[in-house]
Amino acid sequence: MLLLCFCSETWGRGPKDLEQNPAVQRFRTYLRIPTVHPESDYAPAIEFLQGQAKEIGLPTKIFEFVPKKPILLMTWKGSSKEKLQSVILNSHMDVVTVEEDKWKYPPFEAYMDEDGDIYARGSQDMKVVGMMYLEAIRILKAKGWAPVRDIHVLWVPDEELAGLDGWGKFYLSKEFDELNAGVVLDEGHISYNNSYIVNNEEKAVWWLIIQATGETGHGSLYFDNSASENMFKSFASINAFRDSQMSLVRSGEKPLEEVVVINSVFLKSGSPTPDGFTMNIQPSFVEAGFDLRIPPVKEMGHFMNKIIEEEWAPKGRNMSCYFKVKTEDETGEIPSTTADDTNPWWSLMEKAVSKFNATVSAERANGASDSRYARMRGVSAFGLTAIQNVPFLIHSHNERMNGYEFLRGISVTTEVVNLYGSFSGYTKSNKAVL
Known part of the structure; x- marks a missing residue:
């Protein structure tokens, strides 16, 4: 059984308010699960995430298109009787390799220093995003809020290996079709200066x-x-x-x-x-x-x-x-998602971050993500990591996430999920605008 105790003696003593914050402690627990390549063991992560889903009250399913490469789906059913398209909150479980001798603290200890910086592989790419999704849903459920359209939280394997055994199999499956996706949220870029970078296309x-x-x-x-x-x-x-x-x-x-x-x-x-x-x-x-x-x-x-x-x-x-x-479609094209007021999903994101006196900026991603698979199926997909003002250390030594920025990111993510889940209108032909 996965040990889920919160042991500050072994994790480092950060600021007291962060040490006592349940969301921060859940995040650190997830970071301690080493889903690292080349031989990622996803079973402990799946066990932890299923436990979180049970706590929150989200039913789960597991798809396995490739042995030992599970896809975990959590679903919050919407109240509408219409066939509204769903919202998918996507997160990959795997992380890249580490050179442990180059790290200030062990990369799977989730050590938190006196400034609230949590050192761990995956703290930026992208376990932070997945946990912000879950914490947002916890907050919304505690408020008694419920979505009008289905919200799916998706946990996938092998994104760091181009997603071939994860989204690469999933996006052409009947399981994906049954979700009736309208928009996919995925990982994005660390942002600065109170403007959130949102990736609507990639190389x-x-x-x-x-x-x-x-x-x-x-x-x-x-x-x-x-x-x-x-x-x-x-x-x-x-x-x-x-x-x-x-x-x-x-x-x-x-x-x-x-x-x-x-x-x-x-x-x-x-x-x-x-x-x-x-x-x-x-x-x-x-x-x-x-x-x-x-x-x-x-x-x-x-x-x-x-x-x-x-x-x-x-x-x-x-x-x-x-x-x-x-990674391109059969014609050699690389689909992108429209990021202007003709796409309601973009407008809703602008509205969400404006509540924090922030803006959004559409940019092409230099790296790749699973978003491309959704775009190749004609579904709007945006990469948003609602984190600002931390050093960009994706795939680097001493990758870390500040606990206070994590909590702020939860607030932003909560508002995005709120507006997406509350949107009762249709997109053009009930399909994503591309």
């Missing part, structure tokens, strides 16, 4: 694998078009292109959201030995991986495919490539 993710082959032989010889030589030529071309994109950003000519981002993530070659590699054999095979983020313009996709084919992995140099992930 495509291309995880590109390039392979090179060539003759093998003694390290004292030269071979034309060796595997390593050909791969180094590709690296030179890729780095030149990368420098050109970085220059556009550094000069201020274009923001990061409008350029292609490419980074090398692995390189494999050589003949391994127990203590390293054989130093006098030229490898016959070299493989490299690259993470590309492509702006949502179809023409840019065509351009990049041409560069890859002709310069980065040309067959004439004994090279080949494939995509481990390519």
Whole structure:
């Protein structure tokens, strides 16, 4: 059984009011569950979340399209007899790996310091968002409020692996169709200056694998078009292109959201030995991986495919490539969600944050989220992390969330859920406006 005691002796002693706040303690409990890749164990997280749902009074279902990759659904039924579209509050349970020796405090201890900063992997990406959803529902239920349309809280696996075994299976399923979704709320960006960044579109993710082959032989010889030589030529071309994109950003000519981002993530070659590699054999095979983020313009996709084919992995140099992930629809498009007053979901979000003397700003996400799957089904999807004024440390060492900002974010999230759940009107043709 999952131990759910709140033990300040082991968690660090932060400000007394935060130590005694039940919402903060529930958040820290969730953070202590290490749903970390590469082998995420979701069972303890599911157990904890089902316990929360039972406390709050939300019935649950579990879908498992891939073994050991559960999707947990919590539902608050709406009162309307009309077939109003539902609201989905989406959160992924998984977190990325950690280098524990680089952390000030253990990354799964949820240590809180004297300033109220809670150190934990997932404290920004994105366990904080999921817990703000649950705390918002707790508050609304305590007030006696009830939605007119169904509100679903969705907990999914493997978003950090492009969502292939989570939303990647779910969005084409009958289970998704049965939810009759009108809008999906998902993770967004840390915001500053009392304006909340809301992601209404994102770049495509291309995880590109390039392979090179060539003759093998003694390290004292030269071979034309060796595997390593050909791969180094590709690296030179890729780095030149990368420098050109970085220059556009550094000069201020274009923001990061409008350029292609490419980074090398692995390189494999050589003949391994127990203590390293054989130093006098030229490898016959070299493989490299690259993470590309492509702006949502179809023409840019065509351009990049041409560069890859002709310069980065040309067959004439004994090279080949494939995509481990390519997040776009069958036409090569990357759908976006309209963020203006023609979309009632956007207008409602503007109204919600205005109650806190704040504004919203629609922006393209540099990273990827599960929102894209909803957009590919024609459903409005917005990325909102209702947190401001904390250092952006997603996927970084010492990722942390301030407890006071967490509580403030709950208030904002509560108002968004309130207005979305209270909205009794229809969108165009009872479908999301895109």
